[in-house]
Amino acid sequence: MTDAPRSDPFRLALVGPPNCGKTALFNALTGARQKVGNYAGVTVERKAGAFVTPAGQRIELIDLPGTYSLRARSPDEIVTRDVVLNHHPDEPPPELMLVVVDSVAPRAGLRLAMELLATGLPMIVVLNMIDIARHRKIEIDTAALSDELGVPVISSSAVRKGGLEMLRAQIDTTLAFGLPEPGPNLWTPPDAADLRLSHRAADRLIDRAITHPPEYDSLTHRIDRVLLHPVFGLGFLLVLLFVMFQAVFAGAAPFMDLIDAGFAALAETITAVLPAGLAQSFLTDAVIGGVGGVIIFLPQIVILFLFILLLEDLGYMARAAFLMDRIMGGAGLHGRAFIPLLSSFACAIPGIMATRVIDNPRDRITTILVAPLMTCSARIPVYTLIVSAFIPARQIGGIISLQGLVMFGLYAAGIVSALVVSAVAKFLFARRIPSPPFMLDLPDYKVPRPRSVAIALWTRAAAFLRRAGTTIFSMTVVIWVLATFPQPPVGATEPAILYSLAAKIGQVIEPVLAPIGFNWQISVALIPAMAAREIAVAGLATVYSISDTGGDAALATLLASQWSLATALSFLVWFIFAPQCISTLAVIRRETGSAKWVWVSVGYMFALAWSAAFVTYHLAVALGWG
Numbered sequence: 001m002t003d004a005p006r007s008d009p010f011r012l013a014l015v016g017p018p019n020c021g022k023t024a025l026f027n028a029l030t031g032a033r034q035k036v037g038n039y040a041g042v043t044v045e046r047k048a049g050a051f052v053t054p055a056g057q058r059i060e061l062i063d064l065p066g067t068y069s070l071r072a073r074s075p076d077e078i079v080t081r082d083v084v085l086n087h088h089p090d091e092p093p094p095e096l097m098l099v100v101v102d103s104v105a106p107r108a109g110l111r112l113a114m115e116l117l118a119t120g121l122p123m124i125v126v127l128n129m130i131d132i133a134r135h136r137k138i139e140i141d142t143a144a145l146s147d148e149l150g151v152p153v154i155s156s157s158a159v160r161k162g163g164l165e166m167l168r169a170q171i172d173t174t175l176a177f178g179l180p181e182p183g184p185n186l187w188t189p190p191d192a193a194d195l196r197l198s199h200r201a202a203d204r205l206i207d208r209a210i211t212h213p214p215e216y217d218s219l220t221h222r223i224d225r226v227l228l229h230p231v232f233g234l235g236f237l238l239v240l241l242f243v244m245f246q247a248v249f250a251g252a253a254p255f256m257d258l259i260d261a262g263f264a265a266l267a268e269t270i271t272a273v274l275p276a277g278l279a280q281s282f283l284t285d286a287v288i289g290g291v292g293g294v295i296i297f298l299p300q301i302v303i304l305f306l307f308i309l310l311l312e313d314l315g316y317m318a319r320a321a322f323l324m325d326r327i328m329g330g331a332g333l334h335g336r337a338f339i340p341l342l343s344s345f346a347c348a349i350p351g352i353m354a355t356r357v358i359d360n361p362r363d364r365i366t367t368i369l370v371a372p373l374m375t376c377s378a379r380i381p382v383y384t385l386i387v388s389a390f391i392p393a394r395q396i397g398g399i400i401s402l403q404g405l406v407m408f409g410l411y412a413a414g415i416v417s418a419l420v421v422s423a424v425a426k427f428l429f430a431r432r433i434p435s436p437p438f439m440l441d442l443p444d445y446k447v448p449r450p451r452s453v454a455i456a457l458w459t460r461a462a463a464f465l466r467r468a469g470t471t472i473f474s475m476t477v478v479i480w481v482l483a484t485f486p487q488p489p490v491g492a493t494e495p496a497i498l499y500s501l502a503a504k505i506g507q508v509i510e511p512v513l514a515p516i517g518f519n520w521q522i523s524v525a526l527i528p529a530m531a532a533r534e535i536a537v538a539g540l541a542t543v544y545s546i547s548d549t550g551g552d553a554a555l556a557t558l559l560a561s562q563w564s565l566a567t568a569l570s571f572l573v574w575f576i577f578a579p580q581c582i583s584t585l586a587v588i589r590r591e592t593g594s595a596k597w598v599w600v601s602v603g604y605m606f607a608l609a610w611s612a613a614f615v616t617y618h619l620a621v622a623l624g625w626g
């Protein structure tokens with residue numbers, strides 16, 4: 001037995017099948033705030049954190065994507081395999097594995113534990129979610145499991161107070177006795193027959209050590225009889241999405257008014273205190289008009305994220321994927337594409353990363369190509385601004401807001417075009433290759449915990465505000481400078497902004513965008529908006545408030561008086577398709593490992609954006625909305 005703690009940290013890794021609570025354990029042990037969710041494939045990257053055991057031993061803990069076997073197929077599983085089998089030359093292998101097993105559905109985890117024994121690495125088997133198992137009166141004989149496997153087996157609950165005590169104590173015990181030298185690595189990729197055999201071995205283990213109460217008609221099964229019903233289930237999903245977008249639009253309105261009033265008061269104070277001039281213009285036009293004009297959308301973004309987080313934690317995501325499988329399959333999308341695409345409603349970047357759960361490279365690339373068409377939260381400010389400026393705030397039938405309906409239509413347009421593009425891609429490239437069958441574990445429903453939802457919501461709201469304070473702010477400053485300088489010559493008769501560099505740049509680009517009804521002000525806002533879509537709003541706000549000499553009219557009012565409905569519609573359609581986000585393109589480059597797919601994305605999306613906007617604009621003009 002060694003007495004003093006080792007000075008350099010021990011390297012421990014969390015390994016286990018998807019959705020067994022590895023990240024929840026990681027967060028609970030290290031105090032990190034990595035994303036957890038009640039569906040398979042939440043973690044797709046390796047993440048490291050640190051903590052100190054009760055005995056004072058420093059630990060470096062690695063959280064890994066879930067996998068059923070080291071015979072990795074999809075890119076996320078390969079991450080796990082490479083850490084466990086030490087395929088990274090510059091990273092030492094883990095010294096101890098914490099093999100996490102879902103106590104309620106232990107088969108996959110126990111089978112994996114048996115497979116991992118062959119790697120020769122020491123391990124502790126952690127029966128997680130023991131709180132649920134106890135609640136269901138599932139009896140687990142950990143001593144028997146430990147005897148059979150020949151390794152320590154303890155139980156834990158990542159979400160209950162005191163649920164980690166045994167795990168911490170066991171880590172100390174294992175380390176105090178000195179880790180055994182890793183045995184020889186005898187692991188070989190199991191084939192189908194090996195897997196069948198080892199599943200049977202896992203079943204024997206379960207028979208010996210785990211007793212289930214007879215006939216447990218769980219709440220999950222009862223709920224699923226309705227929610228997975230081919231007709232009611234799909235109806236429920238549609239109603240749910242509809243309510244979600246109505247809530248995003250209508251529920252946020254009072255809060256947005258409040259923020260708006262706050263900024264208006266601030267602008268008034270500034271105009272009263274500072275003399276008219278560059279400083280006043282910078283603060284009111286760039287900072288308040290531009291950045292403030294984006295921050296106003298925080299309530300909508302928070303409501304959208306709240307819905308997504310609740311659905312993720314409840315365990316509804318995998319059900320929605322199951323319901324959509326037929327429809328998506330018809331469009332040539334893999335069933336596993338659903339969760340990445342739904343995540344893209346928040347932001348295409350995590351959405352594209354989530355495609356790592358798709359093992360077939362062709363299916364994965366198709367999903368990556370269409371993910372940016374889903375309406376990400378950065379489009380919310382753009383859509384809301386134009387919708388509130390041009391669509392009357394009427395109620396249909398007294399309950400459904402017309403503006404909310406148009407928003408819903410914009411989201412639907414993104415979804416439908418993603419389906420069409422993937423169908424075309426399938427038709428062009430892969431007509432004869434059948435898609436493999438879709439298998440996705442349906443997790444048990446879990447009541448979301450308010451604390452973790454609140455933390456996750458705060459993390460996302462903070463990220464939005466940080467973006468407003470950094471990327472959006474700096475781009476807005478650039479636009480303000482361009483729109484302010486050079487200043488008009490003495491005795492100039494035209495509006496000052498027409499002498500600025502921005503006007504000159506806008507006029508150069510205008511010929512390309514004039515056929516789709518865009519003026520030079522829009523052209524000026526679009527280029528910096530490549531850094532983030534919200535900048536289009538901040539940019540328009542800055543340009544229009546610099547040129548607005550009449551006072552402090554809201555941007556929506558200004559736009560309504562300056563743009564035709566045809567231009568507004570064309571602008572909306574442009575933002576459905578245009579690849580206005582450099583970060584997304586960078587992630588496509590990284591995840592596909594080639595610049596080719598970046599060019600394919602940029603090319604098809606700009607082409608689609610321009611032609612769809614062209615058709616929309618001319619159709620609208622023909623209808624007399626020019």
Ligand SMILES: Nc1nc2c(ncn2[C@@H]2O[C@H](COP(=O)(O)OP(=O)(O)OP(=O)(O)O)[C@@H](O)[C@H]2O)c(=O)[nH]1
Nearest residue numbers: 019020021022023024037041042043066129157158
């Ligand atoms: N009741 C209960 N819920 C838990 C426990 N551990 C995790 N959960 C929940 O189970 C779900 C899955 O947890 P994650 O930590 O995301 O699972 P994971 O193993 O990291 O999943 P992947 O990253 O997809 O492989 C989440 O909804 C957690 O809140 C537990 O001990 N008890």
Ligand SMILES: [Mg+2]
Nearest residue numbers: 022023042043
């Ligand atoms: Mg995880």
